[in-house]
Amino acid sequence: xxxxxxxxxxxxxxxxxxxxxxxxxxxxxxxxxxxxxxxxxxxxxxxxxxxxxxxxxxxxxxxxxxxxxxxxxxxxxxxxxxxxxxxxxxxxxxxxxxxxxxxxxxxxxxxxxxxxxxxxxxxxxxxxxxxxxxxxxxxxxxxxxxxxxxxxxxxxxxxxxxxxxxxxxxxxxxxxxxxxxxxxxxxxxxxxxxxxxxxxxxxxxxxxxxxxxxxxxxxxxxxxxxxxxxxxxxxxxxxxxxxxxxxxxxxxxxxxxxxxxxxxxxxxxxxxxxxxxxxxxxxxxxxxxxxxxxxxxxxxxxxxxxxxxxxxxx
Numbered sequence: 021x022x023x024x025x026x027x028x029x030x031x032x033x034x035x036x037x038x039x040x041x042x043x044x045x046x047x048x049x050x051x052x053x054x055x056x057x058x059x060x061x062x063x064x065x066x067x068x069x070x071x072x073x074x075x076x077x078x079x080x081x082x083x084x085x086x087x088x089x090x091x092x093x094x095x096x097x098x099x100x101x102x103x104x105x106x107x108x109x110x111x112x113x114x115x116x117x118x119x120x121x122x123x124x125x126x127x128x129x130x131x132x133x134x135x136x137x138x139x140x141x142x143x144x145x146x147x148x149x150x151x152x153x154x155x156x157x158x159x160x161x162x163x164x165x166x167x168x169x170x171x172x173x174x175x176x177x178x179x180x181x182x183x184x185x186x187x188x189x190x191x192x193x194x195x196x197x198x199x200x201x202x203x204x205x206x207x208x209x210x211x212x213x214x215x216x217x218x219x220x221x222x223x224x225x226x227x228x229x230x231x232x233x234x235x236x237x238x239x240x241x242x243x244x245x246x247x248x249x250x251x252x253x254x255x256x257x258x259x260x261x262x263x264x265x266x267x268x269x270x271x272x273x274x275x276x277x278x279x280x281x282x283x284x285x286x287x288x289x290x291x292x293x294x295x296x297x298x299x300x301x302x303x304x305x306x307x308x309x310x311x312x313x314x315x316x317x318x319x320x321x322x323x324x325x326x327x328x329x330x331x332x333x334x
Contacts, residue, residue, distance in 0.1 A: 021074050023048070023066070023185070024221040025059050025097055025143075026090035034093055036062060037085065039221070040077045045085040051076040059222070060096050060278025063168040063184045070224055092144040095187055095222035096166060099141075099280040102216070103269050104162070104191060105133040107260040110253070110287025118292065131260035131268045136191070137213035138280065144220035144319055149305070149326040151214040154194035156296075157303040157323065161243040161251050161289030161311050162189040165262055166222055167279040174270040176235065179263035182275065185224040186239075188311050188319040189282045190217035195292055195302070217311075217321045218280065227315055235261035240314040241286050245307055250299055253286035255313075 022039035036059040037045040048062055049055055051073050056062040066073060106112060106127075113123055142148060150157040168184025191212065198211025231238045236256055243251035260268075265281055291299050303309065305325040312318045 021070055021077075021224040021227070022221045023059060023095060023224065024219075025093040025095055026085055027093050028085060028090045034058075034097055035090075038073055038077045040080060040084065043087045045087075045090065046077050046080045046082075047085075048073075050080065050082060058097070058278070060099070060276075063166070063277040064170075066224075067168045067184060070226060092220050094141040094143045094218040096278040096280060097141065099138045099166075099278050100276040102136045102138040102141075102280045102282070103133045104136050104189075104282035104284060105131050105260065105265050106284040107131050107258050107265060108253070108284055108286050108289075109259040110257060111285040111289060111293060114287065114293040118295070128259070131265050133265075133269065134208060136216060136282075140213055140215050141218050142215055142321070143218065145322070146217055147322050147324045148192055148215045148217065149324050149330070150303075151194050151197060151210060152326070152330070154197050155302065156195035158193045158195050158291045159243060159245070159303060159309045159311070159321075160189075160191035160193055160285040161241055161253070162191055162285055163239070163241065163255050163283045163313060164189040164218060165265070165281040165283070167266075167275050167281070168277055170274060170276045170279075172270055172274045173272065174267055174275065176263040176267040179266035180225065180232070182266060183225050183262070184277070185222045186228065186313075186316055187218055187222050188220070188313050188316055189280075190309060190311050190319055190321055191282060191285065192216060192321075193290070193292070217319055219319050220317050223316045231315070235263045237262060239316075241289070242312045243289060244310045244312070245299065245303070248300075250291075250294060251286070251289045253288055255283070255286070257287060258283060
């Protein structure tokens with residue numbers, strides 16, 4: 021089942037919706053009889069009633085939103101929290117090697133993350149510009165995990181039960197700003213918090229049953245810039261698998277429905293790793309980035325020029 025948050029034409033009110041078999045969208049309130057204004061409010065209930073919602077969407081005869089008619093916002097427009105991990109060994113090793121650094125042995129012992137900005141998410145087909153002072157805008161190809169059932173100190177062997185589904189994350193990064201702040205020993209902050217693309221929708225976990233074996237999930241991942249494939253990897257190469265990320269995120273902390281967790285960048289999944297000299301340079305206005313993850317879909321982002329009226333404070 022696919023779930024989304026739509027912004028209908030000429031509307032300022034986001035609408036949670038479920039996909040019908042023909043690709044149209046039915047407002048979730050019509051299928052559940054509940055009036056939650058946000059998708060995250062319905063996630064615990066959906067976890068217990070997923071098959072019923074799918075059946076109702078397939079049989080629905082009432083009004084619906086046609087594909088492309090409404091804008092696709094991030095599935096959870098403003099998550100309670102957004103934690104981004106650093107869990108693919110190839111990415112960590114490649115990125116550190118580009119800076120002349122060896123792997124840190126402690127990285128293998130615990131999955132580490134930073135808190136990013138849940139208020140700066142943009143949806144599918146969103147437009148993004150580089151933050152003030154940056155000339156090195158990069159994409160990052162990541163798998164996103166959305167929490168459906170909250171909890172604290174969740175054991176890894178129970179973690180899948182707390183996952184509502186999966187989405188795609190483009191953790192857009194201003195590498196020059198990031199480099200400067202990381203040299204101080206804290207961050208990333210302004211190199212990351214200006215925009216993160218998420219979407220195009222949330223694919224419920226039952227869509228991946230045959231791709232999950234224990235803690236391991238197998239999904240092909242790729243990225244294209246202006247139609248040229250630059251990145252290709254697989255979620256199965258996660259050194260720290262998803263249940264370990266959920267367990268770590270919930271250690272001595274409460275997870276809530278709608279919380280967003282990023283896996284971190286898959287190996288080869290950004291310009292920093294590949295080298296701008298091999299990719300046509302850093303992202304620039306006019307570039308179109310497409311992140312493609314098997315069984316989820318394509319998240320598309322267009323890079324635009326920084327508006328003249330935009331703040332210069334970053």
